[in-house]
Structures are given as C-alpha cells and as structure tokens.
Amino acid sequence: MSDYESCLVSKLSNYMDLSDTDLDLLARLEAEERNVPQQASVQKAGDRIEYLHVVKSGWLFSAMDMPDGRRQVVSVHHAGDILGLPDIALNHGALNVHSVTQAVLCPFPKTHLDKIFETSPRLTALLFAISLRDQVIFIDKLRAVGRMSARERVAYFLLDIAHRLRVTNGSMTDTFRMPLTQTEIGDATGLTSVTISKTMMQLQLDKLIDRREGNIILREEAALIALCDYVDRYADMDTDWFPAA
Amino acid sequence: MSDYESCLVSKLSNYMDLSDTDLDLLARLEAEERNVPQQASVQKAGDRIEYLHVVKSGWLFSAMDMPDGRRQVVSVHHAGDILGLPDIALNHGALNVHSVTQAVLCPFPKTHLDKIFETSPRLTALLFAISLRDQVIFIDKLRAVGRMSARERVAYFLLDIAHRLRVTNGSMTDTFRMPLTQTEIGDATGLTSVTISKTMMQLQLDKLIDRREGNIILREEAALIALCDYVDRYADMDTDWFPAA
C-alpha cells in the first residue's frame, strides 16, 4: 500500500467516515497483491477457505456448479469487493470464483477479521451492514430469476451491473464495458445464451439499450427500471444505528 | 426471561459456547413478547425498520412482491430466527413478513445490536457468521430457482425446511408439519400452485415422499438429496476464526 487510493477504502468511505484506526485495519487487508490472468480459477467450491481477497481491479464472478454441468452465476465482482465473504461461515467454500478479465487481488487471512471485530465496532457494523445489503441483493436476484420473464431479467441484470459500477466510479454515465459472454450472462439470469442473444437484440431494436464495441449503453434507463421494478440497493444504506465512533 | 429456554439461545449455542455476558445481551433481545394471529402481516416492504423480531414460536415467511401481484417467497421462518436482519442495512425494508400460523415474536429495537458490537466481539462474529450462512442459503435457493426443474426445486424446498427444523428440534425425524399452501410453496420455488400439486403427487407416486394429515414425510431422503444435489448448510459452520472469548 500505496501511492494510489485503495478501492476498498473508497467504497467503504461512501457509507461512513473512517477513523485512522479503521484505515490501518483496512490497510492490513490490502498489504499483499496477486495478479490473476483472465479466465482463471481463483477459488474452487469445496476448498477450505483460509484467505479472502479484496478486488483491486478486474472483473470476476462467483458461481455454483451442479454435477451435470449446469451453472448458476451468483455475483459479478468488481474493484472494491471482498471475495469469499459468504464462505467464511462454512468450513468448505460453496462457490467457484473465476476471473473474467485480468485482475489484481489482495489476499488476506480470514483471521484478520478478528482484529476488526475486537478493535472497531463501527467498522464491524459497516462490514456487517454491507454483507446484509449483499443479502438483499441476492434476494432481488432470487425474485428476478424466480418470477420474471427473460426480458425483465436481462433488464434487471444490466441495471444491477451499472449501479454497482457507479459505486466505485462516480463519473460513469450510461455506458459500460461488458466483458461477460452471453453464456455467462445466461448463467447469471437462469437463461441460455441463445435467449440472451435474442432478448438483447430485442431490447436494442426497442431502443432501450445499445451495444457498440463491447460496451452496453442504457438508452432508456427509466424504462428499464420500470420494466423490472428495479431498486438501487447500493444507494439506500442506513448507518444511523451504528455504534458511536 | 423466563422459565422456558429461549429458542435463540438454544439455536446459537449449537454453534458456540455463550458467556454470561452473551446470555445477558441475548436476553435483552427477548425481553418483550408479542402475539401474532395466523395470516397476519408483521412488516410491510417500504416501512422504516426500527424493530427486529426474534421468533419464539410459529411459522412465518418473508416475501418480495411485484407491482402486478407476482410474489417471491424468499424465506420461511421458524422458532429461533431473527426477522428483519437483511433489512437493517437499508432505510426502508425490502420484504413483507407474513405469519402463516399463530406466532409469538420478541420485538427489539435495532440499536440493541450496538451493544452487542461494542461488548462481545465473539457474539458479533457469531451473528455475522449466521448472516453469512443465510447468504449462502439464498445462493442455494438462487441456484435452485435458476437452474433446476420443478421436481428438483420441490425436493430442494422440502429438504431445506426439514433441515432447518432439525436445528431447533433435534428429535425430529423424517416427518414434519407443512402449514404452507401450495400457492405459497409455488411462490417460494418460482412455480405455480398447479405445478406444485402435480409435482408433489408425482414424488408421492414415486414413493420419495408421503403426505398425511398436513404432514410431509420424507420417505427416501437420500434419493431426494441426490436429486437436487442438496447440501446442509445448517450443519457445517466454521467458528475457528472467531475472536477469543
């Protein structure tokens, strides 16, 4: 650590003022760096989890695989995310983590979380809150996959990615890069690559989105939001109940 | 509290030895009691969340509703569960909580969690771990709804309920009461009541389950587990990384 600002710190300070102690605790999480090539496996389901990772750059995703090859992509990770958190409660990881692009990760042993729990109730509360927020996002995804049509699911998927990217990149407008293949988007939405292709083509013909050079452009974001009843969980966070500094 | 043992304490002490301080902290969460009739609304999406609830007895469920009436049931709650946890990160609740049977709840203000964060890093870690475990369960549900056939989803749903019930009722065997209607089971699995009826009938004809007097009997639990690749997340919890007592 480092001449450039930590993404984790920048993401967390959106929600709460961090004390010097908090900054020190977080710095320990990003002490090491590790480069990961594109399309590489970072963690396999069933492995014993010793290390968590902070994403410094790159795109990755977590997926749960079935014995016959069916796959559910459960989240897409970007700079500032902590990988492996849901798994720490379990002896054996449930998820496969896979890089999409080249990525830089900061591994840290899960025992470093102790120190946070013992030292900073306020930072603990924030990590807790973020993990509960993530839980709500999983619930949103469950609703999307369980109760929405293909068109609604794709709209939901694109909006979720866009809003997530805006958290760590405030300047982002309505255009973003989409390095995931349509097969991967299908695995994230519970559809097939063919349906993704047809649905996105339809959204494009209806002028709700556009696609150019690997970018997605949300041309009618309000219409997309109405289409799938999207709620931005990244914005509305309640920190009032946290312990005092 | 009280002549009979708290369900929350009994559920938590499965995972960790609780100190006297911890027991005091938990007792505060169950200081009040509130009776809820069957089929009543406990909490509405959009409400500002001030109080959480510990379930003392009864069945309830949390659901996310869509404007046009579609509904996704996201979890079924039993004695020992804490209601409203995923919502505390947000200013406004995302979920509707609804009672199925008569129920007894213990409401407590969400600021009581502060005291836990400040006083007991170890209990904090346990609550954190449980909420992460719940997150993994949501991920399992996402996979079920996203990638499984109706038959597999129903098997998954029944196994999940059974294994959850065994946490607070060790003596339970393969038979349990099912107070949810098939419409509600459909909303939990992303199917319709008609499909639930046909699928359960088929499972019964195949002698994997039985149904008598409102009870479900898992006749071939191993076969059901193989059918949907079920993993019991309630058993495999790692507490080694917790801060020392």
Add this chain to the structure above:
DNA sequence: CGCATAATTGATGGTTATCAAGACCAGTGG
C-alpha cells in the same frame, strides 16, 4: 490469414403456465 470462440438466427420441442372444472374439507348457519 486462419483458427477458435462468440453471437445471431431460424426451426422445433419440452416444460411449465394458464385456464377451467370438479373434489375435498372445515367452518357456519339454517
């Protein structure tokens, strides 16, 4: 340039939704 991978597109089929009618059941009131 040539190869591998990804995306598009059309034809066909399967799983589940939808619709609708009847059976069952518990509770209610005549």
Add this chain to the structure above:
DNA sequence: CCACTGGTCTTGATAACCATCAATTATGCG
C-alpha cells in the same frame, strides 16, 4: 343434521415461453 360457503387441492386441456439443436456470421487472437 345438513345445505352452504370459501378455500385448497387435484386433474385435464391448451398455450406460451424458453430450451435445444443446428447452421451461419461476426469477432478476436496468434
């Protein structure tokens, strides 16, 4: 005691949506 009622469950007929299969085009990389 028995019709009446409202709800749930069952069952069959039909339809819609998406999966599957397959062929072609586009894209990217060595």
